[in-house]
Amino acid sequence: xxxxxxxxxxxxxxxxxxxxxxxxxxxxxxxxxxxxxxxxxxxxxxxxxxxxxxxxxxxxxxxxxxxxxxxxxxxxxxxxxxxxxxxxxxxxxxxxxxxxxxxxxxxxxxxxxxxxxxxxxxxxxxxxxxxxxxxxxxxxxxxxxxxxxxxxxxxxxxxxxxxxxxxxxxxxxxxxxxxxxxxxxxxxxxxxxxxxxxxxxxxxxxxxxxxxxxxxxxxxxxxxxxxxxxxxxxxxxxxxxxxxxxxxxxxxxxxxxxxxxxxxxxxxxxxxxxxxxxxxxxxxxxxxxxxxxxxxxxxxxxxxxxxxxxxxxxxxxxxxxxxxxxxxxxxx
Ligand code: AHM
Ligand code: MG
Numbered sequence: 001x002x003x004x005x006x007x008x009x010x011x012x013x014x015x016x017x018x019x020x021x022x023x024x025x026x027x028x029x030x031x032x033x034x035x036x037x038x039x040x041x042x043x044x045x046x047x048x049x050x051x052x053x054x055x056x057x058x059x060x061x062x063x064x065x066x067x068x069x070x071x072x073x074x075x076x077x078x079x080x081x082x083x084x085x086x087x088x089x090x091x092x093x094x095x096x097x098x099x100x101x102x103x104x105x106x107x108x109x110x111x112x113x114x115x116x117x118x119x120x121x122x123x124x125x126x127x128x129x130x131x132x133x134x135x136x137x138x139x140x141x142x143x144x145x146x147x148x149x150x151x152x153x154x155x156x157x158x159x160x161x162x163x164x165x166x167x168x169x170x171x172x173x174x175x176x177x178x179x180x181x182x183x184x185x186x187x188x189x190x191x192x193x194x195x196x197x198x199x200x201x202x203x204x205x206x207x208x209x210x211x212x213x214x215x216x217x218x219x220x221x222x223x224x225x226x227x228x229x230x231x232x233x234x235x236x237x238x239x240x241x242x243x244x245x246x247x248x249x250x251x252x253x254x255x256x257x258x259x260x261x262x263x264x265x266x267x268x269x270x271x272x273x274x275x276x277x278x279x280x281x282x283x284x285x286x287x288x289x290x291x292x293x294x295x296x297x298x299x300x301x302x303x304x305x306x307x308x309x310x311x312x313x314x315x316x317x318x319x320x321x322x323x324x325x326x327x328x329x330x331x332x
Contacts, residue, residue, distance in 0.1 A: 016042060016178065016189045016198035023182065033094045034141070034165065034182070037116055040092030041139060044085045045170045045178060046196060048123075048137065051080055052172050055129065063130075075129050078102055081122035081137065089118055096144055097152035099310055101279055106157055106310070112149055116165070117142045117156045119279040125247030134173035136249025140283040141166040157310060161282030161303035169249045169283065179205070179253065181290040202257075207293040210322040211259025212240045215251045223267035227298075227331035231263075234330070248275065252284050252318065256291060261319035261327065265298065273297075273315035277307055281316050294324040298331050 010019055017039070024035045055077060063075055082102040089095040090109040098107045099119040120139040128135055143165055144156045168180025176191035178198050188202030214235040221229065235242070243260070245251050251262050264273050275281050285295025285302035295302040295318040305314060317327050 010187075010200060010203060012200055012203060014200040016200070019187070019189070019200055023184075033115065036092055037089070037094040037118070037141060038166065038180070040088045040094065041085070041118075041168070042178065042198065043092075044088035045137060045176075046191070047088075048081050048084050049170075049172055049176045049191065049193075051084070052077065052129075052135070056132075075123070075126045077129050078123050078126045085118075085120060085122050085137070085139075097156060099157040099278060101276060101311075104311075106152065106154060108152060112151060115144055115148055117144050117152065117159075119157055119282075121276070121279045124249055124280065125245075128245075128247050133245060134171060134247050134250035136172065136247065136253075137170040138249060138280055138283045139168055140164050140279065140286070154310065157278060158307045160306050161277075161285055164282060164286045164303075167283035167286040169253070169287070171249050171253050173250060173253075177201070177253070179256075179287065181287050183286075183290065186287055186291045205256065205291050207256050207288060207291045207320055208259030209292065209320055211255065211261070211320045212238070213243050213255055213258060213260030214240050214263070214323075215242075215244045215255060215260060215319075216263040216265075217244060217246065218242065220267040220269075223269075224265050225331070228263065228265045228327070231327050231330040234326075248280060248284070252288075255319045256288065256293070259320045259323075261317065261323040263318075263327070264316045266315050270313060272313040274313060275316045277302070277305060277312045277314045278310060281314055281318075284316075284318055288318055292321065293319055294321045296324055296328060298328070 020035045020038055024030045082100055093111045094114050095109050095116050095118050096111050096114040097117055101121040124138055125135045142159050146153055146156055166182040171177045179188040186205040189198035190201040191198050264275050266273050281302050288295050297314050317324055
């Protein structure tokens with residue numbers, strides 16, 4: 001292992017809190033604000049993990065009988081997750097505003113002296129809650145554009161993915177995991193509930209350059225463009241495994257570990273794809289790129305898209321680099 005890489009390697013089993021502190025100490029000018037922000041997210045994730053685990057018992061796995069700003073059915077846990085993250089980020093004082101899937105407008109935290117902005121999907125795949133399938137949280141962290149001390153504006157959240165300071169996801173699955181990057185590789189931590197702490201379990205994660213798994217909602221096949229259809233036919237011909245949980249974080253995480261590709265192309269119902277640029281696609285594209293993979297809209301790298309709208313959707317083709325490039329060939 002070369003010495004530059006060694007610098008960023010920490011032993012398996014290291015507690016997340018210590019890991020964050022060690023990383024901070026490697027940057028002489030770090031102020032500790034980003035570390036605190038990460039801790040805020042970690043805290044919210046632990047609280048939410050507890051809520052998710054007992055959701056069935058206390059009856060919050062149910063639906064809200066209302067829709068969010070996207071016109072999608074809200075689950076009670078969607079709302080609980082949003083509250084948990086907003087509260088932790090507000091109290092932690094490092095975030096000036098939040099863009100969440102659950103709110104039309106940006107949420108000002110009142111921390112006008114904070115220099116960071118967070119975009120997040122507090123609970124992704126929430127239609128899977130009441131059937132006990134894995135769900136996730138996705139987050140991106142940006143430096144604010146407006147001056148510190150002033151009220152944050154939309155300009156602060158409409159930033160391209162390339163400008164992310166950090167991004168990550170939490171997967172509430174057979175075990176709960178946090179995977180994140182600050183632009184120096186990707187590390188995964190597994191939650192040990194009896195200790196209430198995450199421990200480094202997947203250091204310096206790399207996605208295989210290619211794989212044999214394709215993940216797409218094939219029920220929409222007739223809506224897909226000829227290029228996507230041909231790629232799916234190719235996957236079948238090659239006897240690739242079709243794996244689609246319908247929970248983006250879980251599908252992405254499996255493909256990150258095993259090698260594979262996830263696609264959510266445009267459909268009749270979602271002409272620009274279903275997934276949101278600012279709090280789903282950008283974070284995962286940053287992570288996958290740090291792990292050696294690629295995230296594309298079919299027209300270009302996701303991370304280079306200049307957002308026009310807070311809740312903008314974009315087609316997503318993401319995963320092992322060679323597989324994504326192959327799809328792009330089919331699309332030509
Ligand atoms: P959500 O943010 O409303 O939960 O929607 C996003 C989810 C992803 O987790 C998942 O990959 C996708 O929607 C599944 O969509 P579909 O049911 O159309 O295949
Ligand atoms: Mg989502």
